[in-house]
Amino acid sequence: VQLQAYGGGLVQAGGFLRLSCAASGRPFSNYAMGWFRQAPGKEREFVSSISWSGVATYYADSVKGRFTISRDNARDTVYLQMNSLKPEDTAVYYCAQGGMYRGGYAYTESKYFYWGQGTQVTVSS
Numbered sequence: 001v002q003l004q005a006y007g008g009g010l011v012q013a014g015g016f017l018r019l020s021c022a023a024s025g026r027p028f029s030n031y032a033m034g035w036f037r038q039a040p041g042k043e044r045e046f047v048s049s050i051s052w053s054g055v056a057t058y059y060a061d062s063v064k065g066r067f068t069i070s071r072d073n074a075r076d077t078v079y080l081q082m083n084s085l086k087p088e089d090t091a092v093y094y095c096a097q098g099g100m101y102r103g104g105y106a107y108t109e110s111k112y113f114y115w116g117q118g119t120q121v122t123v124s125s
Helices: none
Strands: 002-006 009-012 017-024 033-038 045-050 057-059 067-072 077-082 091-098 112-115 119-124
Touching: 002 091, 002 112, 017 033, 017 091, 017 119, 033 067, 033 077, 045 067, 045 077, 057 067, 077 091
Parallel strands: 009 119
Antiparallel strands: 002 017, 017 077, 033 045, 033 091, 045 057, 067 077, 091 112, 091 119
């Protein structure tokens, strides 16, 4: 399985970015997807997750109401729309694919078997 995350960049506070993660290697539509991030000097943390069907989503409190996760199973791609960005959103963002067949959303790293390489998001104040 390969996950390729892209769409990061430098944006001013209050701006927006849309991250994408393209998956290959096994039937994308059968697995939950998630986004995590790691800021400099901090541990990686959960951001958002979406179930295999796309019906259920879950967000960290820090991004709720500002970020939206979605998936396009026809394109084997998961997205993270990030609005009203804050400097504290600065981090490397990773996409991950769940290990359970037709699993629901998950917020713990142990539920994810495959990880992308990360894309840098920098929000300036």
